[in-house]
Amino acid sequence: MKSDITVANAIGNSSDTFIEKWKEILEVSISGRVAWFQVFFNTTLVMIFVAGVCGNLLTCLVIYYNKNMHTVTNYYLFNMAVSDLLVAFALLIDLNGYTGYPYDVYGDQLCKLNFFLVGILWNNSILTISVLAVERFIAVWHPLLLDKELEWRRVMRIIFFIWVIAFIEALPEVFTVNLLKVRGSSVCFIVPTPFAKQLNGILGLVSFVIPLGINILMYTMVACKVNATQTSYNHSGSQVFNRGNSSKKVNKLVMALTVSFMVCWMPFFAMRIMIYTLDVGRPSWYLRNWDLLLMLMTINCWFSTVLNPLLSLMSVKFRKALKAFWNTKFKRPQ
Template structure:
């Protein structure tokens, strides 16, 4: 234990504790109320939207496609984030800055590992969606060699495994820091933290974003070049169908940037030690923005999926007419 403490002191533990003393402030009452209201609304919308996505995809066999299997996995991840992330965030925010008061360091690390694994799974799933779209358009024969269900199941298992591998090193950079003014679980800016933050910036944001931009740029060129071989009516239909499919994944890419850019910025802060210069004044704002934006993605994903996908809306309408309405009608006859 002494060696661990000495190591942390050498690499900025005490300095970071002094920074926290300055950065952690008592928030105005209206900020607390606003944050709690926003998080409660986010929780309700997320549970409704993602549960609806899971039910529609599960119940309608026509929705059993590779893309929708990934979206089902994404909805499950978002539901887990809603229950394990938002509810714990609310509890921590209400008790802030003593959100881990009475809890041990093991609880701190396990909590971070679980939530960060869900974040990484979310990022990897959206990235794989883009890759799947690219292969379906440019190399469709590769997807016909194996049944979609088995292939996607293996990829989803691999996504979860990689997400846990990505999270494990970062878990060791998180410590439970206590003082007379606070008791919080956060990163400690050691040399190892800087290295891991830099690597994760590349792996969980820059590379996925690069893949998505490349895929949708190539898809746009493919659609444009294909239009020359169609008649006017065919061009219209082809363009309409292609844009509907690609809008879904492209919109999720935009949501990825909007929702995860603040979290990427936090990692940059630790990777290049920006906290030494300007993060003190903006720490609370950065943490609130990061917490909200990363949680907002669990509402935005099913919302985009429902709004953009005509097939989804048709399946939802069919589910309502054939099962929910019929069930209600049968119950009324019995009564």
């Protein structure tokens, strides 16, 4: 019994030591914070919040009210839009955290809860993008495997499991996050304890490397299939499926989806790798500039809530549905 208490105390003391060292590093990093960049950071987050809420709300409404938009792809886009819409409101907590409120009022519990909920919603979006890539691959390469009559139930089951997996992925991170008060700011982020370092190495692989590999592989095969089909019909002279630049449009969409995933989540992946390789006892360039890197990474991650509605606008069908929705719901009859 005494040995168990001794081990528990040792773990607690070790964690406290890491927290104190990490606070010292943040003290040095935040002391170099430039006032104009803080203003830029706050302004950018407010703009992302407004654009994210408006864009994702419109996406949800257009897909919900237009029956022609009730397709497998749009079910997943609807799920992603709901997730991005919800997570956009968590951005306000993240923004106010730099002023000390509301963390000063609700403390470490709110920090952990906010990090956990944001983690679920971000994981949901990442998993949805990967599942959507697999769905498109099956639809193009093996369309007979998809039962049209049961697709609604199948998609709902898949979306349910996406949320379950997102929950499981986010849960361990709760034990790596602490609220640190540094120079009048409340920093709610990961403390690089040995457990946190190992976990971030694993999550970097699970939440970025594997999904990116799936996206690149699936969309490359889809593009190859579309190009091959296009070439075949061009040689045969058939005009049934020859719709001009359809293959170019698919390739552009493929590139946009893959590049957007990399742009939004590469900095967060890099942050996870830095945490995984971090040695708080050895000063380094990214330790001295951690505050700046954290702000840039935060902007990038939150920008994903704006980017998904923009990618939806690449679809001619979605633009027509948006126009019809706007004319029906908002445009005054003349």
